Amino acid sequence: MEKKTNCEYCGRYVYDEDYECYVCEVNLDEDEMARFMSGSMRDCPYFQHNDEYRIVRKQM
Numbered sequence: 079m080e081k082k083t084n085c086e087y088c089g090r091y092v093y094d095e096d097y098e099c100y101v102c103e104v105n106l107d108e109d110e111m112a113r114f115m116s117g118s119m120r121d122c123p124y125f126q127h128n129d130e131y132r133i134v135r136k137q138m
Contacts, residue, residue, distance in 0.1 A: 085100075085102060085122070086100075087127060087128055088102070088122070088124075088125050088126055088127070088128055089126040089127065089128040090102055090103045090104055090124060090125075090126055091103075091128075104122075104124045
């Protein structure tokens, strides 16, 4: 099964008040950016599920 990621669900996809839009906090290198822009990158290796309740579940 192939895992798909969506930037909108990533914890690293944050609102930038200077640009007034959402941006990714990860600094991709030149090769990664080329793969991302061409659409050949299927899964983001830096995807971090934005799950604010994860810590609470670990404490239970």
